[in-house]
Amino acid sequence: MSSSPHDLARRAFLGRTGLALGGIALGSLLGRDARAAATRGGTRGAVAVHHAPRAKRVVWLHMAGAPSQLDLFDPKPDLARLDRQPIPDSFTRGERFAFIKGTPKVLASPYRFARHGQSGAEVSELLPNFAALADRLTFVRSMHTTQFNHAPAQILVASGHERLGRPSFGSWASYGLGSENEDLPAFVVLSSGKYGPDGGASLWSSGFLPSVHQGVRLRTSGDPVPFLSNPPGVDAAGRRNVLDALARLNARALDRTADPEIATRIAQYELAFRMQTSVPELADLSQEPESMRRRYGIEGDAPGFARNALLARRLLERGVRFVQLYHWGWDSHGTSSEDDIVTSLPARCRECEPASAALIEDLAERGLLDDTLVVWGGEFGRTPMNEERDGSKFLGRDHHPHAFTLVLAGGGIRPGITLGATDELGYRVVADPVSVHDLHATLLHQLGYDHERFTFPSQGRDFRLTDVAGRVVRALLA
Amino acid sequence: VTAELATRDPANRLLARQARPRLEIETLRDQSLAISGLLDRTIGGASVMPPQPDGVWAPVYSGDRWTDAEGPARFRRGLYTFWRRGAHYLTFALFDATSRELSCTRRARSNSPLQALALLSDPAFVEAAAALGARALAESADDAGRIERAFQLAVLRAPDDVERAVLHELLARERARFAADSTAAATFVAHVRRALPASPRDPSATDAEIAAWSSVASAILNLDEVLTRN
Numbered sequence: 265m266s267s268s269p270h271d272l273a274r275r276a277f278l279g280r281t282g283l284a285l286g287g288i289a290l291g292s293l294l295g296r297d298a299r300a301a302a303t304r305g306g307t308r309g310a311v312a313v314h315h316a317p318r319a320k321r322v323v324w325l326h327m328a329g330a331p332s333q334l335d336l337f338d339p340k341p342d343l344a345r346l347d348r349q350p351i352p353d354s355f356t357r358g359e360r361f362a363f364i365k366g367t368p369k370v371l372a373s374p375y376r377f378a379r380h381g382q383s384g385a386e387v388s389e390l391l392p393n394f395a396a397l398a399d400r401l402t403f404v405r406s407m408h409t410t411q412f413n414h415a416p417a418q419i420l421v422a423s424g425h426e427r428l429g430r431p432s433f434g435s436w437a438s439y440g441l442g443s444e445n446e447d448l449p450a451f452v453v454l455s456s457g458k459y460g461p462d463g464g465a466s467l468w469s470s471g472f473l474p475s476v477h478q479g480v481r482l483r484t485s486g487d488p489v490p491f492l493s494n495p496p497g498v499d500a501a502g503r504r505n506v507l508d509a510l511a512r513l514n515a516r517a518l519d520r521t522a523d524p525e526i527a528t529r530i531a532q533y534e535l536a537f538r539m540q541t542s543v544p545e546l547a548d549l550s551q552e553p554e555s556m557r558r559r560y561g562i563e564g565d566a567p568g569f570a571r572n573a574l575l576a577r578r579l580l581e582r583g584v585r586f587v588q589l590y591h592w593g594w595d596s597h598g599t600s601s602e603d604d605i606v607t608s609l610p611a612r613c614r615e616c617e618p619a620s621a622a623l624i625e626d627l628a629e630r631g632l633l634d635d636t637l638v639v640w641g642g643e644f645g646r647t648p649m650n651e652e653r654d655g656s657k658f659l660g661r662d663h664h665p666h667a668f669t670l671v672l673a674g675g676g677i678r679p680g681i682t683l684g685a686t687d688e689l690g691y692r693v694v695a696d697p698v699s700v701h702d703l704h705a706t707l708l709h710q711l712g713y714d715h716e717r718f719t720f721p722s723q724g725r726d727f728r729l730t731d732v733a734g735r736v737v738r739a740l741l742a
Numbered sequence: 743v744t745a746e747l748a749t750r751d752p753a754n755r756l757l758a759r760q761a762r763p764r765l766e767i768e769t770l771r772d773q774s775l776a777i778s779g780l781l782d783r784t785i786g787g788a789s790v791m792p793p794q795p796d797g798v799w800a801p802v803y804s805g806d807r808w809t810d811a812e813g814p815a816r817f818r819r820g821l822y823t824f825w826r827r828g829a830h831y832l833t834f835a836l837f838d839a840t841s842r843e844l845s846c847t848r849r850a851r852s853n854s855p856l857q858a859l860a861l862l863s864d865p866a867f868v869e870a871a872a873a874l875g876a877r878a879l880a881e882s883a884d885d886a887g888r889i890e891r892a893f894q895l896a897v898l899r900a901p902d903d904v905e906r907a908v909l910h911e912l913l914a915r916e917r918a919r920f921a922a923d924s925t926a927a928a929t930f931v932a933h934v935r936r937a938l939p940a941s942p943r944d945p946s947a948t949d950a951e952i953a954a955w956s957s958v959a960s961a962i963l964n965l966d967e968v969l970t971r972n
Contacts, residue, residue, distance in 0.1 A: 464800040476852040491863035497930025509912040536858035
């Protein structure tokens with residue numbers, strides 16, 4: 265085999281970095297000017313799609329704590345009939361609950377449901393904006409999961425596995441599809457509410473994928489991206505002085521060693537400099553008209569879900585591949601008015617639902633909904649029974665893995681349908697069950713990937729987002 | 743690959759060359775602390791919490807807080823940095839440090855803009871740059887000698903003429919900038935005060951001089967040749 269110095273450098277480069285680098289490095293490899301490569305826009309993904317994609321990007325609105333499907337999406341008249349009576353043993357024999365002890369009593373929903381739109385989707389009075397959008401939305405009433413505690417259930421929804429260490433969906437999307445905007449990360453996370461999600465940073469971990477694909481959490485106070493601001497006393501001119509010197513010195517090293525990784529490094533320092541401008545610009549909601557801020561329900565400058573929803577639209581508009589929102593506080597146990605279904609659940613709905621609906625409509629008006637997958641929902645469902653922890657008089661429901669409802673929109677998902685059904689008390693799925701893996705397989709399908717062939721090798725085997733399960737739910741496809 | 747090596751041993755049978763991986767982040771941290779003279783070499787003891795921004799540390803099911811270390815503990819080796827599965831020290835996580843949720847046979851070696859931001863703005867690296875700048879100021883009497891000294895400490899060789907010229911130009915620009923803006927210089931020096939030698943300070947080491955030399959040191963510490971094993 266002939267070995268010119270150029271070949272050696274190329275092999276060293278390919279061997280060392282493998283798929284870890286995106287299009288910037290490849291651009292350099294092809295002999296393009298590093299700076300030009302970085303400003304061209306778009307980092308190529310590592311994996312070609314398997315078929316024509318219906319969606320290019322995803323926004324996942326995760327209602328952390330798990331909203332009650334029985335009070336929002338899945339009306340059960342039998343709950344009213346059996347209200348406060350012990351639930352028949354046939355439902356709960358052999359069951360274990362997170363908090364419920366003894367024989368629990370059935371709990372009727374205090375909320376009225378009505379049919380909406382041409383599709384006649386049933387939506388609770390707590391969600392008037394979703395009701396108005398019913399024909400754009402897809403309700404999956406037959407979701408089920410294996411986990412009934414928040415952190416593992418959230419991690420399962422985020423990464424396809426209940427334990428820590430697997431790449432999250434957003435990281436897979438970033439790895440496979442790359443970025444459409446060279447000035448912003450491909451996978452962005454926003455969190456609102458009193459606390460972050462129980463799963464913590466594991467929810468946006470890149471696992472065994474190269475860390476460049478990990479979710480970047482834009483924070484609501486301080487720097488939106490870590491270390492975005494210059495240190496105190498250093499201004500943009502000073503940073504530019506350092507970077508100019510650094511670029512010249514590194515270019516000299518590149519001449520000397522012909523290592524294309526140096527070109528990548530030069531480009532990444534320049535991208536970092538551009539992000540110092542692009543990210544604050546992105547986060548500056550004062551650029552939006554007051555009418556738009558009102559539409560999302562943004563009040564003042566306080567952080568919150570509505571702000572994050574509008575930020576999500578700005579991110580998607582700018583080509584960010586995967587935007588993950590978390591909002592705390594849906595864990596309606598009924599131990600106090602802070603977590604019951606009478607006071608707390610409506611409050612969470614008011615915080616999240618108008619802005620969620622505004623986001624979907626806004627995306628539709630901008631022509632972005634067609635190729636943006638919107639997912640709205642929690643990590644599991646809630647019991648048809650009142651929890652009554654320690655005799656609590658507040659009404660609430662315990663964690664329930666067997667059935668919950670998820671809302672989808674856009675991205676080539678068939679709008680205006682309600683898929684699946686639960687039994688007369690909403691305890692178990694009785695038609696068209698959809699597991700978390702099935703959901704992931706379906707969403708990956710819309711992004712252009714066969715979930716069984718979209719893999720990454722780690723520890724001696726090829727891993728996938730759907731682990732060893734999952735099937736595409738054809739009934740959901742438009 | 744130099745022309746000479748490529749001619750004498752095109753297939754690298756003599757193993758005179760090899761890949762140039764970026765150093766792992768713990769080593770990078772240790773290296774910049776060592777170059778700048780800040781490194782605390784104490785062996786053993788409890789884990790420490792080097793500074794990291796508020797709000798990034800989010801452990802699973804926990805209200806524990808991160809409290810930035812003060813004193814020598816701030817400058818301990820990276821291996822003593824407090825670590826919890828599922829809640830990582832931000833800068834290490836940005837550089838592919840494993841989550842320790844699974845055993846790892848090979849750490850990824852990414853090269854991202856967030857890494858550039860961390861190396862330029864993480865207080866650990868800003869303090870190292872300031873300390874290296876102050877060290878160069880103290881250990882040589884003139885600009886030429888100081889640039890030689892700082893470069894030699896970091897790169898383990900003397901700069902060539904082009905490198906020398908680039909660094910002198912950077913020094914001149916930053917010196918002018920900080921001389922014209924004493925507030926910026928004072929603000930910067932206050933920010934890095936924990937990394938600067940305690941009194942008595944050389945009277946020529948004004949805030950503007952320290953800040954300007956910190957910029958030069960920051961450029962040197964961010965050189966690919968410094969971040970990479972050669």
